[in-house]
Amino acid sequence: MFKRSPSLTEQTKAYIKERILNNEFNGGRIPPETELASDMGVSRTTIREALSRLETEGTILRKQGAGTFVNQPGLQIKSRLEEIWSYERVLEAHGYTPTVRVLRVAEEKAGPQLAAELNIAANDSVLVIEKLFLEDDRPVVLACNRIPKQTIVNPYDEAACRLPLYDFVELCCQQDFSYYLSEIIPVLADDTVAGILQIPPHTALFTFEEVGYNAENEPILKASSYFRDDLLRFRLIRRRI
Amino acid sequence: MFKRSPSLTEQTKAYIKERILNNEFNGGRIPPETELASDMGVSRTTIREALSRLETEGTILRKQGAGTFVNQPGLQIKSRLEEIWSYERVLEAHGYTPTVRVLRVAEEKAGPQLAAELNIAANDSVLVIEKLFLEDDRPVVLACNRIPKQTIVNPYDEAACRLPLYDFVELCCQQDFSYYLSEIIPVLADDTVAGILQIPPHTALFTFEEVGYNAENEPILKASSYFRDDLLRFRLIRRRI
């Protein structure tokens, strides 16, 4: 029934999710794992891994001894904090059709703090790319990214700067972008940020301050992002561990 | 080597983590999965599940074809947002020895918004428990919890209100607390909150607004929490999906 790639688990997950969205399960009850396995011609392990991923996403609910159930539609989550990868996709998940505006591309010298975070020397050059994500001309996210010049091996142009950051890194730094380590920090909007995001000054915002790492676990960029809370709100499922 | 409960996977994970903390792996390289499995007398599946959990926690790093490695100590995370369950434990993880102060226990009538969130009728009674978590007399977290009176089946006293919320719910509501659905919202501290947390008014804070659900997926409580950003900061690992 399925091909080899992408993984059977991912195909299984997508297939079950589609059946959920089509309301194919009476009363929200999903068939037993053994039944799903024999129906779809895969092992129960594969089914279980697919169901686990759907459970972490909040799509389904499992009760030991009782069964597996579709979660209420109201509880489905649009933007899970851990899964944000590009703001374009986050905005699309919210039903927006985002546009990207590159506000600034410049070179700066790294201050001592930035140098320490990126494991470079103070006063080394960094490339600064400031991007604004808009939905219907309303600014939603302001992102400021700093990448050490020495990691940029290929020439870049205006178009490259418009790309999602991980594409830029793979294209111009020939590095794999592996993960972000993020801090969530509440701040008051200063005049500059308030002006760009078109909100009153001294509004409370939250920001991401994050360092991006490559597959070798070396820091390759620093990103600071500001969000319009009224247009984009993050949700989170917290489970007992 | 191991007992049956807690699960082999959890014991395996704890054992590997202990060896990591003891610096038993030369050069940060963790032995191959097959070797770990035969050493510890469990199947490779069990080892893999344990390693997966250590990876999501940010403790280790896996590279296909290359090996498994200990993550840099600086990248270890103290309070993963998704894993917060009681604020006592979060503060302990930060090296604090927290105390809890119950500020208020009262009954209120539910307004229309709260009633909708908790799926009760407007003007139904809710029990309000306001708690402050301190570290060395410095307030760190203010939490305000609202539980419909009708779900409280056992009598409660002052001591019960001091318990972590999930213990209170299991004790007095005879319900299993399953998960929270949380929103992260930046706000300006008003005078009341600022006074309680001992910070200047109009400081930017972030808050959790969250609804707690039982195993049957029914809302059982509403919680609003305020955090001293300077004393407790949340970190997050975001991976490419």
Place this chain on the structure above:
DNA sequence: AAGTGGTCTAGACCACACT
């Protein structure tokens, strides 16, 4: 070429929920 993690299988037994 050899060694590593990634995926998948078939089957066993356990813990829990229903009725």
Place this chain on the structure above:
DNA sequence: GTGTGGTCTAGACCACTTA
């Protein structure tokens, strides 16, 4: 008791990295 999800096993093959 019966059926469900939860845990675990032993073994196969694949994809990737490293030398």
